Amino acid sequence: MKERSKTGLFLMELILMVLVFSFSAAACLRVFAYARKVSDYSEDLNEAVLKAQSAAEAYKAAGGDLEKACGTIAGSADLKEGQYRVGLAEDASQPGCAAISGGAENSAVFFFDSRWNPVPEAEACFTLRLEEANHKLSIDVEKQAAEEKLFTLQVKAVDHGK
Amino acid sequence: MESSRKGPRINIGSVSLTVIFAVLCLTIFAVLSLSTANAERQLAEKTAQAVRNYYEADLACAERAEAVAKILPLDPRQQEEQIRQLGAEVKEDIVSFQEKIDEQQALFVKLRLEEGGFRILAWQAQNVGEWSPEEGIAVWQGN
Numbered sequence: 001m002k003e004r005s006k007t008g009l010f011l012m013e014l015i016l017m018v019l020v021f022s023f024s025a026a027a028c029l030r031v032f033a034y035a036r037k038v039s040d041y042s043e044d045l046n047e048a049v050l051k052a053q054s055a056a057e058a059y060k061a062a063g064g065d066l067e068k069a070c071g072t073i074a075g076s077a078d079l080k081e082g083q084y085r086v087g088l089a090e091d092a093s094q095p096g097c098a099a100i101s102g103g104a105e106n107s108a109v110f111f112f113d114s115r116w117n118p119v120p121e122a123e124a125c126f127t128l129r130l131e132e133a134n135h136k137l138s139i140d141v142e143k144q145a146a147e148e149k150l151f152t153l154q155v156k157a158v159d160h161g162k
Numbered sequence: 163m164e165s166s167r168k169g170p171r172i173n174i175g176s177v178s179l180t181v182i183f184a185v186l187c188l189t190i191f192a193v194l195s196l197s198t199a200n201a202e203r204q205l206a207e208k209t210a211q212a213v214r215n216y217y218e219a220d221l222a223c224a225e226r227a228e229a230v231a232k233i234l235p236l237d238p239r240q241q242e243e244q245i246r247q248l249g250a251e252v253k254e255d256i257v258s259f260q261e262k263i264d265e266q267q268a269l270f271v272k273l274r275l276e277e278g279g280f281r282i283l284a285w286q287a288q289n290v291g292e293w294s295p296e297e298g299i300a301v302w303q304g305n
Contacts, residue, residue: 038199
Protein backbone atom coordinates (compact mmCIF):
# COMPACT_ATOMS: atom_id res chain seq x y z
CA MET A 1 0.00 0.00 0.00
CA LYS A 2 2.86 2.34 0.98
CA GLU A 3 4.76 1.46 -2.27
CA ARG A 4 1.74 2.30 -4.44
CA SER A 5 1.26 5.61 -2.71
CA LYS A 6 4.91 6.60 -3.33
CA THR A 7 4.65 5.74 -7.01
CA GLY A 8 1.40 7.68 -7.26
CA LEU A 9 3.00 10.75 -5.68
CA PHE A 10 5.96 10.54 -8.03
CA LEU A 11 3.65 10.22 -11.02
CA MET A 12 1.59 13.17 -9.85
CA GLU A 13 4.73 15.27 -9.41
CA LEU A 14 5.93 14.27 -12.85
CA ILE A 15 2.64 15.15 -14.53
CA LEU A 16 2.41 18.45 -12.68
CA MET A 17 5.98 19.41 -13.56
CA VAL A 18 5.49 18.47 -17.21
CA LEU A 19 2.47 20.78 -17.24
CA VAL A 20 4.35 23.60 -15.51
CA PHE A 21 7.28 23.19 -17.89
CA SER A 22 5.10 23.16 -21.00
CA PHE A 23 3.22 26.32 -19.93
CA SER A 24 6.38 28.23 -19.07
CA ALA A 25 8.19 26.96 -22.19
CA ALA A 26 5.27 28.16 -24.34
CA ALA A 27 5.38 31.58 -22.69
CA CYS A 28 9.16 31.82 -23.02
CA LEU A 29 9.03 30.74 -26.68
CA ARG A 30 6.60 33.57 -27.38
CA VAL A 31 9.02 35.99 -25.71
CA PHE A 32 11.93 34.56 -27.76
CA ALA A 33 9.92 34.88 -30.98
CA TYR A 34 9.01 38.49 -30.17
CA ALA A 35 12.64 39.29 -29.33
CA ARG A 36 13.69 37.78 -32.68
CA LYS A 37 11.10 39.90 -34.49
CA VAL A 38 12.30 43.08 -32.76
CA SER A 39 15.92 42.19 -33.46
CA ASP A 40 15.18 41.55 -37.17
CA TYR A 41 13.38 44.91 -37.38
CA SER A 42 16.42 46.69 -35.85
CA GLU A 43 18.76 44.98 -38.30
CA ASP A 44 16.55 45.94 -41.25
CA LEU A 45 16.24 49.52 -40.03
CA ASN A 46 20.02 49.81 -39.68
CA GLU A 47 20.56 48.47 -43.20
CA ALA A 48 17.79 50.71 -44.58
CA VAL A 49 19.43 53.78 -43.03
CA LEU A 50 22.81 52.80 -44.50
CA LYS A 51 21.39 52.20 -47.98
CA ALA A 52 19.44 55.48 -47.92
CA GLN A 53 22.44 57.40 -46.64
CA SER A 54 24.79 56.05 -49.28
CA ALA A 55 22.22 56.79 -52.01
CA ALA A 56 21.86 60.36 -50.68
CA GLU A 57 25.63 60.88 -50.65
CA ALA A 58 25.98 59.41 -54.14
CA TYR A 59 23.33 61.84 -55.41
CA LYS A 60 24.99 64.80 -53.71
CA ALA A 61 28.43 63.79 -54.98
CA ALA A 62 27.01 63.49 -58.50
CA GLY A 63 25.81 67.09 -58.22
CA GLY A 64 22.15 66.13 -58.56
CA ASP A 65 22.66 63.88 -61.58
CA LEU A 66 20.49 60.81 -60.87
CA GLU A 67 21.94 58.81 -63.73
CA LYS A 68 25.48 59.29 -62.44
CA ALA A 69 24.37 58.57 -58.87
CA CYS A 70 22.73 55.30 -59.99
CA GLY A 71 25.95 54.35 -61.77
CA THR A 72 27.87 54.97 -58.54
CA ILE A 73 25.42 52.96 -56.41
CA ALA A 74 25.34 50.10 -58.94
CA GLY A 75 29.12 50.14 -59.31
CA SER A 76 29.87 50.18 -55.60
CA ALA A 77 27.43 47.33 -54.90
CA ASP A 78 28.59 45.40 -57.99
CA LEU A 79 25.02 45.10 -59.26
CA LYS A 80 24.20 43.04 -62.31
CA GLU A 81 21.54 43.74 -64.90
CA GLY A 82 18.06 43.01 -63.58
CA GLN A 83 19.00 43.69 -59.98
CA TYR A 84 17.89 47.29 -60.37
CA ARG A 85 15.70 49.34 -62.64
CA VAL A 86 16.31 52.89 -63.72
CA GLY A 87 13.84 55.17 -65.44
CA LEU A 88 15.47 58.32 -66.70
CA ALA A 89 13.95 61.14 -68.67
CA GLU A 90 17.15 61.53 -70.64
CA ASP A 91 19.15 58.88 -72.42
CA ALA A 92 20.54 56.33 -69.93
CA SER A 93 24.03 56.25 -71.33
CA GLN A 94 25.89 55.96 -68.05
CA PRO A 95 27.85 52.70 -68.04
CA GLY A 96 26.35 50.23 -65.56
CA CYS A 97 22.86 51.72 -65.82
CA ALA A 98 20.24 49.26 -66.98
CA ALA A 99 17.82 50.14 -69.74
CA ILE A 100 14.59 51.92 -68.89
CA SER A 101 12.04 49.24 -68.09
CA GLY A 102 8.70 50.31 -66.75
CA GLY A 103 10.17 52.83 -64.33
CA ALA A 104 8.68 56.25 -63.84
CA GLU A 105 10.68 59.16 -65.21
CA ASN A 106 13.68 60.12 -63.11
CA SER A 107 13.38 57.23 -60.75
CA ALA A 108 15.36 54.17 -59.89
CA VAL A 109 14.64 51.03 -57.91
CA PHE A 110 17.23 48.69 -56.43
CA PHE A 111 16.25 45.22 -55.24
CA PHE A 112 17.60 43.32 -52.24
CA ASP A 113 16.87 39.96 -50.63
CA SER A 114 16.22 39.36 -46.93
CA ARG A 115 19.98 39.44 -46.21
CA TRP A 116 20.32 42.71 -48.16
CA ASN A 117 22.16 41.16 -51.09
CA PRO A 118 21.27 42.55 -54.54
CA VAL A 119 18.81 40.25 -56.35
CA PRO A 120 16.52 40.39 -59.40
CA GLU A 121 13.11 42.00 -58.95
CA ALA A 122 11.22 38.69 -58.64
CA GLU A 123 13.24 37.63 -55.59
CA ALA A 124 13.22 41.03 -53.90
CA CYS A 125 12.40 41.39 -50.23
CA PHE A 126 13.47 45.03 -49.85
CA THR A 127 13.55 47.88 -52.35
CA LEU A 128 15.49 51.11 -52.42
CA ARG A 129 13.42 53.57 -54.41
CA LEU A 130 14.82 56.89 -55.64
CA GLU A 131 12.49 59.48 -57.13
CA GLU A 132 13.63 62.85 -58.36
CA ALA A 133 11.31 65.83 -58.62
CA ASN A 134 12.20 69.53 -58.72
CA HIS A 135 15.90 68.74 -58.21
CA LYS A 136 15.00 67.00 -54.95
CA LEU A 137 15.55 63.30 -54.44
CA SER A 138 13.15 61.25 -52.32
CA ILE A 139 14.66 58.04 -51.04
CA ASP A 140 12.39 55.30 -49.71
CA VAL A 141 13.47 51.95 -48.38
CA GLU A 142 10.52 49.55 -48.27
CA LYS A 143 9.82 46.01 -47.18
CA GLN A 144 8.14 44.45 -50.20
CA ALA A 145 5.78 41.93 -48.63
CA ALA A 146 4.42 44.20 -45.91
CA GLU A 147 4.57 47.30 -48.13
CA GLU A 148 6.05 48.90 -45.05
CA LYS A 149 8.27 51.97 -45.36
CA LEU A 150 11.35 51.37 -43.27
CA PHE A 151 13.11 54.65 -43.85
CA THR A 152 12.59 57.82 -45.86
CA LEU A 153 14.94 60.65 -46.72
CA GLN A 154 14.85 63.74 -48.88
CA VAL A 155 18.00 65.23 -50.26
CA LYS A 156 18.99 68.04 -52.58
CA ALA A 157 22.29 68.57 -54.30
CA VAL A 158 23.67 72.06 -53.80
CA ASP A 159 23.31 74.18 -56.89
CA HIS A 160 26.36 76.46 -57.01
CA GLY A 161 24.47 78.87 -59.19
CA LYS A 162 27.08 78.77 -61.93
CA MET B 163 -5.75 5.89 6.98
CA GLU B 164 -3.30 8.43 8.25
CA SER B 165 -2.49 9.74 4.76
CA SER B 166 -6.19 10.19 3.87
CA ARG B 167 -6.60 12.37 6.96
CA LYS B 168 -3.80 14.68 5.89
CA GLY B 169 -5.23 15.03 2.34
CA PRO B 170 -3.35 14.78 -0.97
CA ARG B 171 0.25 15.91 -0.87
CA ILE B 172 2.63 16.77 -3.68
CA ASN B 173 6.05 15.33 -3.56
CA ILE B 174 8.95 17.79 -4.06
CA GLY B 175 11.70 15.71 -5.48
CA SER B 176 14.46 15.81 -8.06
CA VAL B 177 11.97 16.21 -10.92
CA SER B 178 10.51 19.36 -9.42
CA LEU B 179 13.93 20.80 -8.72
CA THR B 180 15.12 20.11 -12.26
CA VAL B 181 11.99 21.66 -13.77
CA ILE B 182 12.20 24.72 -11.50
CA PHE B 183 15.83 25.18 -12.54
CA ALA B 184 14.99 24.77 -16.24
CA VAL B 185 12.06 27.21 -16.04
CA LEU B 186 14.19 29.72 -14.17
CA CYS B 187 16.92 29.47 -16.85
CA LEU B 188 14.38 29.79 -19.65
CA THR B 189 12.79 32.84 -18.04
CA ILE B 190 16.12 34.55 -17.43
CA PHE B 191 17.28 33.95 -21.01
CA ALA B 192 13.95 35.10 -22.41
CA VAL B 193 14.05 38.33 -20.39
CA LEU B 194 17.69 38.92 -21.35
CA SER B 195 17.05 38.38 -25.06
CA LEU B 196 14.00 40.66 -24.93
CA SER B 197 15.91 43.44 -23.18
CA THR B 198 18.81 43.11 -25.68
CA ALA B 199 16.39 43.23 -28.61
CA ASN B 200 14.69 46.30 -27.15
CA ALA B 201 18.02 48.04 -26.60
CA GLU B 202 19.00 47.21 -30.22
CA ARG B 203 15.71 48.64 -31.49
CA GLN B 204 16.12 51.82 -29.45
CA LEU B 205 19.65 52.28 -30.78
CA ALA B 206 18.55 51.65 -34.38
CA GLU B 207 15.66 54.13 -34.02
CA LYS B 208 17.97 56.72 -32.46
CA THR B 209 20.45 56.29 -35.32
CA ALA B 210 17.66 56.59 -37.89
CA GLN B 211 16.36 59.75 -36.18
CA ALA B 212 19.86 61.26 -36.09
CA VAL B 213 20.35 60.57 -39.82
CA ARG B 214 16.85 61.95 -40.58
CA ASN B 215 17.57 65.12 -38.57
CA TYR B 216 20.90 65.63 -40.33
CA TYR B 217 19.41 65.29 -43.81
CA GLU B 218 16.49 67.58 -42.92
CA ALA B 219 19.00 70.26 -41.89
CA ASP B 220 21.08 69.48 -45.00
CA LEU B 221 18.01 69.91 -47.23
CA ALA B 222 17.12 73.22 -45.55
CA CYS B 223 20.71 74.46 -46.02
CA ALA B 224 20.74 73.36 -49.69
CA GLU B 225 17.50 75.25 -50.25
CA ARG B 226 18.89 78.34 -48.53
CA ALA B 227 22.09 78.12 -50.59
CA GLU B 228 19.97 77.86 -53.72
CA ALA B 229 18.03 80.94 -52.63
CA VAL B 230 21.36 82.75 -52.18
CA ALA B 231 22.34 81.72 -55.71
CA LYS B 232 19.09 83.23 -57.03
CA ILE B 233 19.85 86.53 -55.31
CA LEU B 234 23.35 86.79 -56.82
CA PRO B 235 22.38 88.54 -60.07
CA LEU B 236 20.92 91.48 -58.07
CA ASP B 237 23.00 94.58 -57.31
CA PRO B 238 25.19 94.34 -54.16
CA ARG B 239 22.97 96.44 -51.84
CA GLN B 240 19.80 94.53 -52.69
CA GLN B 241 21.80 91.32 -52.56
CA GLU B 242 22.96 91.92 -48.98
CA GLU B 243 19.49 92.88 -47.83
CA GLN B 244 17.86 89.83 -49.36
CA ILE B 245 20.54 87.51 -48.03
CA ARG B 246 19.94 88.91 -44.53
CA GLN B 247 16.22 88.28 -45.00
CA LEU B 248 17.10 84.61 -45.51
CA GLY B 249 18.52 84.57 -41.99
CA ALA B 250 22.11 84.52 -43.20
CA GLU B 251 25.04 86.69 -42.16
CA VAL B 252 27.02 88.58 -44.76
CA LYS B 253 30.60 89.70 -44.23
CA GLU B 254 32.20 91.11 -47.39
CA ASP B 255 31.85 88.25 -49.87
CA ILE B 256 31.25 85.55 -47.25
CA VAL B 257 27.72 84.36 -46.48
CA SER B 258 27.20 82.12 -43.48
CA PHE B 259 24.15 80.53 -41.91
CA GLN B 260 23.26 77.59 -39.75
CA GLU B 261 20.45 75.10 -39.44
CA LYS B 262 19.63 73.21 -36.26
CA ILE B 263 20.09 69.43 -36.48
CA ASP B 264 19.05 68.67 -32.90
CA GLU B 265 19.50 70.13 -29.42
CA GLN B 266 23.23 69.46 -29.48
CA GLN B 267 24.22 70.02 -33.11
CA ALA B 268 23.79 72.49 -35.94
CA LEU B 269 24.84 72.43 -39.57
CA PHE B 270 27.09 75.41 -40.32
CA VAL B 271 27.43 76.62 -43.88
CA LYS B 272 29.87 79.21 -45.16
CA LEU B 273 29.78 80.31 -48.78
CA ARG B 274 32.07 82.65 -50.69
CA LEU B 275 30.25 84.65 -53.33
CA GLU B 276 31.98 84.58 -56.66
CA GLU B 277 31.13 85.81 -60.07
CA GLY B 278 28.05 83.95 -61.24
CA GLY B 279 27.81 81.67 -58.22
CA PHE B 280 29.38 80.70 -54.92
CA ARG B 281 31.98 78.37 -53.52
CA ILE B 282 31.27 76.28 -50.44
CA LEU B 283 33.89 76.98 -47.78
CA ALA B 284 32.29 75.02 -44.95
CA TRP B 285 29.38 72.59 -44.69
CA GLN B 286 29.79 70.90 -41.38
CA ALA B 287 27.92 69.72 -38.32
CA GLN B 288 29.13 71.41 -35.18
CA ASN B 289 28.36 71.03 -31.53
CA VAL B 290 26.16 73.82 -30.14
CA GLY B 291 25.18 72.14 -26.90
CA GLU B 292 26.29 73.58 -23.61
CA TRP B 293 29.34 72.05 -22.07
CA SER B 294 29.64 72.12 -18.33
CA PRO B 295 33.15 71.13 -17.33
CA GLU B 296 33.67 69.09 -14.19
CA GLU B 297 34.98 71.43 -11.48
CA GLY B 298 36.69 68.90 -9.29
CA ILE B 299 37.37 65.24 -8.91
CA ALA B 300 35.27 63.49 -6.30
CA VAL B 301 37.97 61.62 -4.42
CA TRP B 302 38.09 60.66 -0.80
CA GLN B 303 40.06 63.23 1.17
CA GLY B 304 40.79 60.95 4.04
CA ASN B 305 38.27 62.60 6.42
